[in-house]
Amino acid sequence: MDNLRIEVACSLMIMNIVVSGILASPGPGKSNFQNVPAKVVWAVPGKDVELPCDVTPPLPTDSVNMIFWFKDTSGMPIYSLDARLNETSHLAVSNDLGTRSYFVMDQDPSRARLKIQEVAAEDEGVFRCRVDFINSPTRNFRVNLTLVVQPSVPRIFDAEGKEILTEAGPFLEGQELFLSCQVTGGKPAPSLIWWYNGTILDSVVDTGRDYFTTVNQMLITKVPRSLKGGKLECRATSYEMAGDIIREVPVIVYLKPNKVKIVSPNELLSCSKAQTVRCETSGSYPPAKIIWTLQAKPMRNAVLTEEETELFSSSIISMRLEAEDDGKELVCRADNPRFPKGYLEDKRRIHVAYPPKVAVRLDLGATSPVKEGSIVVLRCDCKARPSPHTFSWYQDGHLVPYNETAGLLPADDTLTIKSIRRRSEGEYSCSATNSEGETYSAPFNLIVQYAPRCKIGYEVNKIASVTYENMIVQCHVEAIPEVIRFHWTYNTSKGVLPMQGAKMQNTGDVSTLHFTPGTNDIESLSCWATNSVGRQETPCLFHIIPADKPESPRNCLMRNASHGGGLEVSCLAGKDGGLQQSFVLEVEDLTLPLDPSVVATLSDQGDHSTPVYRVLGETPVFRLHSLEANREYQFVVYAVNAKGRSSPPVVLPNIRLEVPTDPKQENGLSIGVYDTDKGNHPITLTLLLVILAAIVMVLIIGIVAIASVLACRRQPQVALRARRSSKPPEELELSEAGFNEGFHRRSAQYRASLYASESDFERSINSGPDLILAPVNFPRQSTDY
Ligand SMILES: *[C@@H]1O[C@H](CO)[C@@H](O)[C@H](O)[C@H]1NC(C)=O
Ligand SMILES: *[C@@H]1O[C@H](CO)[C@@H](O)[C@H](O)[C@H]1NC(C)=O
Ligand SMILES: *[C@@H]1O[C@H](CO)[C@@H](O)[C@H](O)[C@H]1NC(C)=O
Numbered sequence: 039m040d041n042l043r044i045e046v047a048c049s050l051m052i053m054n055i056v057v058s059g060i061l062a063s064p065g066p067g068k069s070n071f072q073n074v075p076a077k078v079v080w081a082v083p084g085k086d087v088e089l090p091c092d093v094t095p096p097l098p099t100d101s102v103n104m105i106f107w108f109k110d111t112s113g114m115p116i117y118s119l120d121a122r123l124n125e126t127s128h129l130a131v132s133n134d135l136g137t138r139s140y141f142v143m144d145q146d147p148s149r150a151r152l153k154i155q156e157v158a159a160e161d162e163g164v165f166r167c168r169v170d171f172i173n174s175p176t177r178n179f180r181v182n183l184t185l186v187v188q189p190s191v192p193r194i195f196d197a198e199g200k201e202i203l204t205e206a207g208p209f210l211e212g213q214e215l216f217l218s219c220q221v222t223g224g225k226p227a228p229s230l231i232w233w234y235n236g237t238i239l240d241s242v243v244d245t246g247r248d249y250f251t252t253v254n255q256m257l258i259t260k261v262p263r264s265l266k267g268g269k270l271e272c273r274a275t276s277y278e279m280a281g282d283i284i285r286e287v288p289v290i291v292y293l294k295p296n297k298v299k300i301v302s303p304n305e306l307l308s309c310s311k312a313q314t315v316r317c318e319t320s321g322s323y324p325p326a327k328i329i330w331t332l333q334a335k336p337m338r339n340a341v342l343t344e345e346e347t348e349l350f351s352s353s354i355i356s357m358r359l360e361a362e363d364d365g366k367e368l369v370c371r372a373d374n375p376r377f378p379k380g381y382l383e384d385k386r387r388i389h390v391a392y393p394p395k396v397a398v399r400l401d402l403g404a405t406s407p408v409k410e411g412s413i414v415v416l417r418c419d420c421k422a423r424p425s426p427h428t429f430s431w432y433q434d435g436h437l438v439p440y441n442e443t444a445g446l447l448p449a450d451d452t453l454t455i456k457s458i459r460r461r462s463e464g465e466y467s468c469s470a471t472n473s474e475g476e477t478y479s480a481p482f483n484l485i486v487q488y489a490p491r492c493k494i495g496y497e498v499n500k501i502a503s504v505t506y507e508n509m510i511v512q513c514h515v516e517a518i519p520e521v522i523r524f525h526w527t528y529n530t531s532k533g534v535l536p537m538q539g540a541k542m543q544n545t546g547d548v549s550t551l552h553f554t555p556g557t558n559d560i561e562s563l564s565c566w567a568t569n570s571v572g573r574q575e576t577p578c579l580f581h582i583i584p585a586d587k588p589e590s591p592r593n594c595l596m597r598n599a600s601h602g603g604g605l606e607v608s609c610l611a612g613k614d615g616g617l618q619q620s621f622v623l624e625v626e627d628l629t630l631p632l633d634p635s636v637v638a639t640l641s642d643q644g645d646h647s648t649p650v651y652r653v654l655g656e657t658p659v660f661r662l663h664s665l666e667a668n669r670e671y672q673f674v675v676y677a678v679n680a681k682g683r684s685s686p687p688v689v690l691p692n693i694r695l696e697v698p699t700d701p702k703q704e705n706g707l708s709i710g711v712y713d714t715d716k717g718n719h720p721i722t723l724t725l726l727l728v729i730l731a732a733i734v735m736v737l738i739i740g741i742v743a744i745a746s747v748l749a750c751r752r753q754p755q756v757a758l759r760a761r762r763s764s765k766p767p768e769e770l771e772l773s774e775a776g777f778n779e780g781f782h783r784r785s786a787q788y789r790a791s792l793y794a795s796e797s798d799f800e801r802s803i804n805s806g807p808d809l810i811l812a813p814v815n816f817p818r819q820s821t822d823y
């Protein structure tokens with residue numbers, strides 16, 4: 039009932055208004071209000087909107103009569119109000135819009151407005167408010183109600199124009215960041231603003247690509263660290279009431295490490311064991327890698343212990359240091375592998391404790407060798423950390439004590455040797471000790487230069503001379519540097535004279551003088567050498583004494599040879615009489631001479647009637663291999679030199695070799711020692727035959743010998759010698775004794791030289807056996823026959 043009544047009332051009212059309206063305002067024409075500018079009022083769909091209409095009368099005395107609202111071009115008002123009446127005079131069209139519209143009269147008439155609830159799309163249009171006054175002319179206001187259209191959700195693009203769908207980046211701290219935000223549509227034209235954590239970063243809309251597109255390009259020239267892990271926002275706003283359309287973009291920001299520190303205290307590092315140093319870094323994203331370098335080189339032989347969290351990394355290096363590492367720069371470098379040049383370093387000079395390094399040198403430019411008598415200062419060059427607390431000096435491995443009288447003054451790293459002597463020569467070394475240990479230096483060879491002097495043992499010599507016999511005198515000196523020249527002087531009863539006419543041969547530190555003493559009475563010779571240091575102070579002396587026969591050898595022994603079998607006869611040499619001596623062993627086979635008549639032809643020596651074999655040696659040691667079993671032998675040893683033979687000869691006990699009892703033992707000759715008187719010689723048939731054969735042989739030899747004597751007659755001296763010889767040397771004899779070819783040759787040479795010598799001397803040796811094997815230079819030291 040109520041609804042119906044209102045409807046009827048309403049339509050009646052509108053009729054009334056229309057009629058009265060037309061009647062009330064014949065004045066202003068239609069075109070009049072068309073020209074009134076339309077005020078744009080934005081409305082958010084679904085929200086309420088108010089369309090303003092100023093109802094203030096132009097004159098204070100006047101008052102509002104009627105108010106009409108028209109929409110678009112329609113001539114029918116959509117809303118009317120009789121201002122003279124109260125609330126009940128509101129009339130609205132009975133459609134959807136009408137039910138949502140209500141005109142609000144304010145205390146302030148200029149703020150009167152038509153309120154439309156929950157605006158819908160079809161509400162859009164130009165509304166006209168016509169205010170009729172009682173006296174004043176009617177006024178029209180136009181309101182363009184436009185619905186807000188929200189723009190699209192912003193899309194974000196990177197500098198390459200690639201759309202970002204999830205996260206933006208990575209960006210590098212301190213470098214540029216560019217992002218572009220775009221929306222399409224939006225009424226009114228939207229604003230597009232970049233925000234970050236409640237702050238506007240960029241609110242300037244850049245020109246869109248086209249009418250419908252709105253773009254805001256943002257450039258951050260230096261990305262701050264704080265951006266890491268944050269979200270950038272691009273907010274598009276068409277109409278504030280409609281709210282913002284927000285797009286959030288999480289950004290990935292890589293950070294440089296902003297802190298790096300070697301946290302271990304910078305103390306002295308021992309090189310004796312592994313040392314650890316810790317370095318910490320933070321601020322890097324992704325976490326930094328720690329790289330250690332020593333003097334710009336990667337560490338070798340280092341062990342790393344690393345720890346890494348989101349923003350913090352640490353590294354403990356355990357390294358073995360060497361002395362060379364002292365003073366080097368240790369760098370801990372925190373490097374963000376994802377960040378070009380994104381590193382930070384902490385560096386320090388390390389101090390390494392190491393045992394001393396020592397070397398001996400001559401002080402201040404002096405060079406070795408040094409001259410005898412000078413002051414020498416040796417210095418122990420030492421590098422050590424910490425500084426050494428003890429130095430020691432050594433000569434040839436022995437500690438050098440402080441000895442003022444000896445002029446040895448070791449003092450820390452110097453060793454002063456006052457007035458250096460030759461005995462100071464040697465290998466010097468020093469040692470230094472610090473907390474890390476003691477080190478010995480390499481030896482320093484200190485060589486002392488000195489004027490020549492006689493070699494020890496050659497200062498005073500005795501030489502035996504034989505008048506007109508060529509003499510060879512050797513002068514041995516020692517000197518550093520080498521000898522430049524030698525000279526010789528001689529003393530006679532008349533005085534000291536330089537040596538003249540003698541042949542001198544100098545090789546190194548030995549001077550050899552060849553001279554023949556004549557009739558002048560030379561008492562002594564002196565030899566002087568000179569080198570760059572100076573001349574020899576005291577000469578090497580050679581007292582010339584007349585030569586004598588050698589002494590007999592002593593302590594002769596016969597024994598089984600220690601190795602190689604056979605027999606060995608050895609004696610000690612006696613004095614040589616001033617001349618070179620040699621030794622002769624005579625071997626006599628006592629078994630052989632059974633027939634005295636035969637024996638007599640073999641030798642003219644009354645007491646010996648058997649063949650004699652002679653063995654010559656430079657030393658009185660003889661070995662015999664060729665002795666036969668079941669024979670009795672006698673051995674005689676004597677020395678011989680150019681003056682003659684020793685006397686008396688040493689006669690050894692007779693020996694007899696027995697047949698070995700074991701036939702297998704071929705070399706098992708045993709020696710039986712016999713007294714000659716007690717000797718008992720069983721005569722056997724075989725032995726007789728052997729002896730007979732030997733006699734025949736000896737006879738043949740004798741004939742050959744006579745023939746050779748005759749052949750040698752042209753050589754008078756040799757002939758003389760041969761005549762005197764009762765038994766000339768025979769090759770056969772020598773062979774029987776086991777002598778080799780070389781011996782034959784040497785003995786023959788010797789004989790020739792001997793026979794050619796002075797007859798005086800010849801006479802002195804005449805009494806001796808025929809075969810004299812005397813001084814010849816033998817190549818071997820010990821003669822083994
Ligand atoms: C109403 O206002 C909107 C927005 O300014 C405009 O686009 C439209 O043309 C206007 N309408 C009229 C009829 O003036
Ligand atoms: C955001 O701003 C507030 C206040 O200005 C500040 O306390 C906060 O740390 C900022 N957050 C970031 C992630 O920068
Ligand atoms: C010092 O040297 C001299 C000469 O070499 C020697 O006789 C003496 O014993 C030394 N003194 C000491 C304390 O060794």
Ligand SMILES: *[C@@H]1O[C@H](CO)[C@@H](O)[C@H](O)[C@H]1NC(C)=O
Pocket residue numbers: 529530532533534561562579
């Ligand atoms: C050499 O002769 C001089 C003077 O005639 C003498 O003083 C000196 O002692 C002699 N030397 C020797 C080694 O005989």
Ligand SMILES: *[C@@H]1O[C@H](CO)[C@@H](O)[C@H](O)[C@H]1NC(C)=O
Pocket residue numbers: 596597598706707708709
């Ligand atoms: C030499 O050796 C033999 C055995 O081979 C032995 O019977 C004899 O007594 C030894 N003679 C000497 C002097 O050693």
Ligand SMILES: *[C@H]1O[C@H](CO)[C@@H](O)[C@H](O)[C@H]1NC(C)=O
Pocket residue numbers: 123124125126
């Ligand atoms: C408004 O109208 C109602 C009824 O129509 C009436 O009772 C009231 O008195 C009026 N008020 C004014 C101020 O005229």
